[in-house]
Amino acid sequence: MKIIKCKINIKKTKISAFVKNTPKSFLQKLKKFGMGDKYKSLFVDYNKAKKLTFIFALDEKNLTIKSIDQNLKIWHGLFNEEKLNLMQKQSSKNENLYNTNSSFSFSEGGMSATVLYRYIITLSSTNGGIKITSEVFIASPHQVNEDPNFEHCDTYEISMDCIENKEEDLTYTSGIDQKYLKKIKNKINMKKAIAILNKAPKKNKKMFSRQIMQYTEDFQNGGQFDLVKVAKNLNEISYEFLNDNNSHTWIKQFQIYFNQFRHLYKIHHSIEEEPFEKIIEIMKIDREKVLKIYNE
Numbered sequence: 562m563k564i565i566k567c568k569i570n571i572k573k574t575k576i577s578a579f580v581k582n583t584p585k586s587f588l589q590k591l592k593k594f595g596m597g598d599k600y601k602s603l604f605v606d607y608n609k610a611k612k613l614t615f616i617f618a619l620d621e622k623n624l625t626i627k628s629i630d631q632n633l634k635i636w637h638g639l640f641n642e643e644k645l646n647l648m649q650k651q652s653s654k655n656e657n658l659y660n661t662n663s664s665f666s667f668s669e670g671g672m673s674a675t676v677l678y679r680y681i682i683t684l685s686s687t688n689g690g691i692k693i694t695s696e697v698f699i700a701s702p703h704q705v706n707e708d709p710n711f712e713h714c715d716t717y718e719i720s721m722d723c724i725e726n727k728e729e730d731l732t733y734t735s736g737i738d739q740k741y742l743k744k745i746k747n748k749i750n751m752k753k754a755i756a757i758l759n760k761a762p763k764k765n766k767k768m769f770s771r772q773i774m775q776y777t778e779d780f781q782n783g784g785q786f787d788l789v790k791v792a793k794n795l796n797e798i799s800y801e802f803l804n805d806n807n808s809h810t811w812i813k814q815f816q817i818y819f820n821q822f823r824h825l826y827k828i829h830h831s832i833e834e835e836p837f838e839k840i841i842e843i844m845k846i847d848r849e850k851v852l853k854i855y856n857e
Contacts, residue, residue, distance in 0.1 A: 563619040566725040569611045573720035578605045582714045587701035590672040603635040616736040629736030633781035638663040638680025657686040671770040674701035675709050693719040741786040745828050754792035758844045762800035
């Protein structure tokens with residue numbers, strides 16, 4: 562397994578804090594909700610991101626790659642373990658080139674719109690780093706359960722230079738800073754998290770789009786390793802997940818936070834076995850409904 566560390570190349574990266582060519586109907590709703598006359602892109606925090614180190618696990622035998630650091634994944638589009646394609650014509654004896662595609666979509670519920678980010682990712686097995694092309698599309702107006710009519714609005718180019726490339730074993734703590742590991746291992750933090758999840762799910766009273774924005778922001782810059790914060794958000798999301806009519810958005814949010822708490826639970830207890838049943842027991846929620854979304 563190759564563990565690759567990268568940093569954003571400032572000179573080659575071309576992004577914008579705001580999405581160009583945003584549909585007029587969408588901009589009108591932004592103004593209506595007092596959110597200004599421009600729509601922020603996912604890359605608005607570029608000044609923070611260019612200082613970060615991104616860490617990836619490249620498995621050339623099984624042709625897969627995944628992000629293993631605590632940084633926000635929107636900067637490269639590797640949200641899950643992705644299957645790679647070997648670019649044979651472009652590769653050489655000393656360097657293999659790979660590519661893959663991914664996407665990320667979310668609903669701007671209060672504004673009746675859906676936003677889609679589509680990623681094209683190319684990477685080198687040696688020191689060539691990673692090149693990411695991210696295209697943003699917006700469907701506005703768009704109601705849930707309707708087919709979206711996406712408009713292409715903007716394109717961004719992000720370049721990452723490889724600063725370290727090593728062969729080493731991958732563990733479930735790979736890519737996590739020691740400062741986060743210490744907090745995850747803290748018994749008091751886990752006790753507080755369990756106490757939150759033991760209680761009946763609590764509804765978040767914020768409007769839908771504000772909730773999703775909050776959960777997205779909380780799942781970055783180390784927040785995804787905060788046991789108490791993850792438990793609190795999982796508790797709120799499980800309320801919507803259990804009471805909503807199988808909304809794709811709530812299913813996705815539930816999976817993100819449920820999977821993360823499973824991950825943190827394993828790290829805290831230093832176990833390899835899957836704690837799925839244990840967490841269901843802690844949360845006292847419908848086991849069959851949770852199993853259904855993982856079996857579909």
